[in-house]
Amino acid sequence: MQRTRWAILGPGQIGGFFARALPRSTHGVLQAVGSTDPDRARAFADEYGAPVAGTYADVLARDDVDAVYIATVHTTHAELSVAALESGKAVLCEKPVSPSLSETMRVLAAAAATGRPFVEAYKYRFGPFAAAFDDVIRSRRIGGMRALAASFGFAAGSREGRLFDPAVAGGAILDVGGYPMSLVVAVAAAAGIDLDELHIGEADGVVGAVDETARARVVAGTFVADLRASIVEDLPKIVTLEGGLGTITSGDLWGSRLESGRTFGVRTESRAEIVTVSTLDPFAAEADAVSAAIADGRSEAPQMPWAQSVATARLLADWRASLRP
Structure with a gap:
């Protein structure tokens, strides 16, 4: 299995836990950090050793990012998830996918249409x-x-x-x-x-x-x-x-x-x-579940299947x- 090049969207506290965990994953490496504030993204990237930083759009436009971890506030999860999926990225999204069922369904429809993995991050x-x-x-x-x-x-x-x-x-x-x-x-x-x-x-x-x-x-x-x-x-x-x-x-x-x-x-x-x-x-376990889905050509992870989301x-x-x- 090849390594998975990750981007973190949302350089906050939870994003920091994910960044610290990636070296303990089997396949993940931190490649990029995205934020509404590019300076904040750059500071976070420097702290955790990511070579790339910029806006969300900057990061999603790159072809050297395989997967994104979305660690922003609840109300932005769906929009960022759809954008990431449509840019060809696998997505690990912090819970909840969205505050609404309709937006959750929109995200899963985008994952089904693109064939890219989407996993909701209930870590337990x-x-x-x-x-x-x-x-x-x-x-x-x-x-x-x-x-x-x-x-x-x-x-x-x-x-x-x-x-x-x-x-x-x-x-x-x-x-x-x-x-x-x-x-x-x-x-x-x-x-x-x-x-x-x-x-x-x-x-x-x-x-x-x-x-x-x-x-x-x-x-x-x-x-x-x-x-x-x-x-x-x-x-x-x-x-x-x-x-x-x-x-x-x-x-x-x-x-x-x-x-x-x-x-x-x-x-x-x-x-x-x-x-x-x-x-x-x-x-790290969540990251490896996404890596496994990428490697196997699956759009879901058995630990948190879409029906349960x-x-x-x-x-x-x-x-x-x-x-x-």
């Missing part, structure tokens, strides 16, 4: 942890799915910046609520539940300029998932999945920006065990809509 879905977790569900060791409880929340402190700015689709649901929601979708997919059956049963939260805290119950038949998200409160990281024959529990599922999750527990009537897997840099986008949009006055 890449690596041995997610694979082992899904395997337990598929094997039906804990039986059919009954209930999921999951949350993701932190106290931002200041109410300034993008998290609290409605103009860039700030708020808890899109910033961190996508983690538990995408997990609901992944669990349903592994369990053989029709993703179209998933729907918001009820929801509430605290809404100021943006949704600061939010709760949702997602339902599909007899499967019920209770989710919480917050940008003003630290929430428990424990995830519990209950099946007809047992449970899975983990306080490690989301991992961190530096390391993927390591352990989760599986308990049935006859046995209790701790599943332990190797860890890796989740940003679509279902997650639909449910997040419905969750947000349910909290509006």
Whole structure:
């Protein structure tokens, strides 16, 4: 497999994590950095050793860039993704693809039309942890799915910046609520539940300029998932999945920006065990998933297939809509 020459669009904090992770990937190298501010792009490129810097258009026009990592604010993801795909680049886009389902579908249509890989970057879905977790569900060791409880929340402190700015689709649901929601979708997919059956049963939260805290119950038949998200409160990281024959529990599922999750527990009537897997840099794993898709001529990555991105986008949009006055 040849090396993948990456460009980062959006030289911010998350872009920095990706830049630091690329040397730990198997195939990726940092080639270029793009920004609305060329000087900022140049400073970031110099810091991380990229030879090329410029505007988004400058970077996308180059033929020495194979893939782009989009690390900008939510409201710019779709436009940049479509532009990158139409310029012949593979795309790894930070979650969410877009605040709206229609724009998410537009991005995936562009990927289908161009044949280039497009991958949504829910980093916890890449690596041995997610694979082992899904395997337990598929094997039906804990039986059919009954209930999921999951949350993701932190106290931002200041109410300034993008998290609290409605103009860039700030708020808890899109910033961190996508983690538990995408997990609901992944669990349903592994369990053989029709993703179209998933729907918001009820929801509430605290809404100021943006949704600061939010709760949702997602339902599909007899499967019920209770989710919480917050940008003003630290929430428990424990995830519990209950099946007809047992449970899975983990306080490690989301991992961190530096390391993927390591352990989760599986308990049935006859046995209790701790599943332990190797860890890796989740940003490097995402990059390698895109490299593999390029090499294999695929437009999707199995870790985050388009059907799951679509279902997650639909449910997040419905969750947000349910909290509006």
